[in-house]
Amino acid sequence: MRVLPRQAQALVFLVSFSSAVFAGDSSEARALLEKMTTAMSQLSYQGTFVYVRDDVVETMRITHLTDETGVRERLYSVSGPHREVIRDRKGVRCVLQDSSSVVEDQMVSNSYFPELPPTIIDGDKSGYRLETGGEARIAGQKARRVTISPRDKYRYGYDFWLEEQSGLLLKWVLFDSSHKPLAKLMFTDFAMGSAIDLAEIESSSSVEDFVEMKTFSLQKTVVTQSNPRWQPAKLPPGFELTSHSHKAEAEGVYEHMVYSDGLAAVSVYVEEQGAGMAVKPGGSQLGTNNAFSHKIEGVQITVIGEVPAITVKSIAKEMALAIMSN
Amino acid sequence: MSKESLEHLSSLMDGELSREAGLFITRRLSADDTMCETWERYHLIRDCIRQPGGKHLVTGLAAKLTTSLEDEVAPVTPKRGARPWLKPVSGLAIAASVALMAIVVTAPQTLEVPGEGEDSLASPAIEPFVSPNTLPLAPVSQAASYDPSGQASSNALNAYLLRHNQMARTAGRQGFVSFVPIVATPLTPVAETPEDAAVAAETDSQNQTTEQ
Numbered sequence: 001m002r003v004l005p006r007q008a009q010a011l012v013f014l015v016s017f018s019s020a021v022f023a024g025d026s027s028e029a030r031a032l033l034e035k036m037t038t039a040m041s042q043l044s045y046q047g048t049f050v051y052v053r054d055d056v057v058e059t060m061r062i063t064h065l066t067d068e069t070g071v072r073e074r075l076y077s078v079s080g081p082h083r084e085v086i087r088d089r090k091g092v093r094c095v096l097q098d099s100s101s102v103v104e105d106q107m108v109s110n111s112y113f114p115e116l117p118p119t120i121i122d123g124d125k126s127g128y129r130l131e132t133g134g135e136a137r138i139a140g141q142k143a144r145r146v147t148i149s150p151r152d153k154y155r156y157g158y159d160f161w162l163e164e165q166s167g168l169l170l171k172w173v174l175f176d177s178s179h180k181p182l183a184k185l186m187f188t189d190f191a192m193g194s195a196i197d198l199a200e201i202e203s204s205s206s207v208e209d210f211v212e213m214k215t216f217s218l219q220k221t222v223v224t225q226s227n228p229r230w231q232p233a234k235l236p237p238g239f240e241l242t243s244h245s246h247k248a249e250a251e252g253v254y255e256h257m258v259y260s261d262g263l264a265a266v267s268v269y270v271e272e273q274g275a276g277m278a279v280k281p282g283g284s285q286l287g288t289n290n291a292f293s294h295k296i297e298g299v300q301i302t303v304i305g306e307v308p309a310i311t312v313k314s315i316a317k318e319m320a321l322a323i324m325s326n
Numbered sequence: 327m328s329k330e331s332l333e334h335l336s337s338l339m340d341g342e343l344s345r346e347a348g349l350f351i352t353r354r355l356s357a358d359d360t361m362c363e364t365w366e367r368y369h370l371i372r373d374c375i376r377q378p379g380g381k382h383l384v385t386g387l388a389a390k391l392t393t394s395l396e397d398e399v400a401p402v403t404p405k406r407g408a409r410p411w412l413k414p415v416s417g418l419a420i421a422a423s424v425a426l427m428a429i430v431v432t433a434p435q436t437l438e439v440p441g442e443g444e445d446s447l448a449s450p451a452i453e454p455f456v457s458p459n460t461l462p463l464a465p466v467s468q469a470a471s472y473d474p475s476g477q478a479s480s481n482a483l484n485a486y487l488l489r490h491n492q493m494a495r496t497a498g499r500q501g502f503v504s505f506v507p508i509v510a511t512p513l514t515p516v517a518e519t520p521e522d523a524a525v526a527a528e529t530d531s532q533n534q535t536t537e538q
Contacts, residue, residue: 060510096481185503245493256493258493266487270470286480306504
């Protein structure tokens with residue numbers, strides 16, 4: 001029997017060992033990610049964090065309560081103009097003091113939304129690579145890092161620093177395909193469970209003080225499993241349709257499709273011009289979200305999501321071609 | 327020396343004379359030795375009363391005054407008749423310069439734009455004096471403007487994003503983080519790239535075709 005030289009044996013062992021390590025690493029990362037998802041929605045927590053994007057540093061406060069009445073969440077800015085988002089069982093309300101407006105949205109039933117298998121972001125055809133990283137101390141808590149790196153330019157990557165015991169998110173970094181950081185979020189103080197101040201969940205904003213901007217087009221919509229009226233012929237690799245909703249009443253066109261790769265999600269809104277909300281054509285940026293809007297054949301196409309500009313633009317273009325060829 | 331002069335001298339020592347009278351007595355002191363000696367004597371008496379047996383500083387004032395006056399170089403006075411017009415003119419020039427400086431420093435900085443017919447190269451403009459403390463030529467902050475369509479677009483995108491975050495279960499993985507951009511940052515238009523322009527042109531041409 002031919003025996004491999006020692007160097008070759010060592011190489012084989014190293015390859016086998018590293019494969020096992022990476023496989024274990026990936027599954028551990030996936031487990032931590034699932035733990036984070038559960039913790040973020042089911043635990044009660046409160047804290048102050050800094051959010052850094054470009055040269056702008058903003059301080060915000062979050063209170064997330066989970067009890068027998070459901071989930072209540074209040075997120076508001078501590079620095080700069082007063083802006084806040086309140087989420088409860090009724091829906092979402094966004095108070096934007098600098099624009100003198102309140103944007104409301106009804107609670108969406110997502111019972112039709114398919115559960116994406118966790119492996120979708122970790123398979124061979126996935127657009128991401130998962131791994132666990134080192135440990136750190138953040139806001140007085142011991143944290144563990146999970147990194148999700150994009151394999152191409154159509155999606156962003158994330159660094160999640162999770163509290164060791166609960167899996168709650170303590171630090172978050174968004175980066176592009178070249179691993180250039182785009183935004184960071186880090187807690188400076190953090191409390192869980194009974195340590196949180198329940199009074200903070202109540203908004204200090206008086207809704208009467210603001211002009212209400214009703215989002216007419218988004219009301220009275222139903223989530224459906226029927227096929228959308230238009231579909232883009234091509235999508236960025238890994239993205240697939242995960243949700244479709246349309247207007248309940250037969251007044252004008254309203255279609256909302258969500259495409260996801262398992263982690264990133266992109267919404268495509270198709271509305272009749274004039275009936276819906278006016279969005280300026282072209283590209284826009286809303287924090288780390290990119291948006292692209294088209295107006296074609298009497299309808300407005302708006303694509304939005306926390307993905308690179310090229311992703312929303314290419315989907316919008318494909319949707320425009322689909323409408324034109326219909 | 328008259329009794330009145332002695333009284334004046336005494337008053338000067340006590341600081342009770344008016345300014346004009348004081349100047350007059352001082353002038354006399356420099357020319358009248360007797361008066362100067364009396365002045366010294368008065369000081370000596372006063373010092374002896376105040377500090378008996380002390381060191382008296384006022385000694386030989388008359389001699390010192392005389393020596394100082396002799397050593398002083400007489401100022402050169404201009405001859406009468408030599409450019410007698412210069413004095414008022416120079417006064418006017420100084421006054422005009424001060425006035426000009428005041429105008430340049432304090433007046434609003436308005437630069438004249440050369441007219442079409444003016445040749446700025448033929449008569450190069452002299453650099454105006456600009457005080458470092460004056461306001462800049464152009465305001466640093468731009469005029470505030472309210473863009474209703476931009477605001478509506480921003481609100482629309484916020485509404486779309488709210489709905490997107492609710493619908494996208496994947497966004498729920500990160501919980502509140504998905505809503506942070508709404509709280510944090512107002513809408514930022516993205517600069518149009520050549521590709522954007524091409525897409526927009528294509529869209530416009532399609533729209534025109536549809537309308538026809």
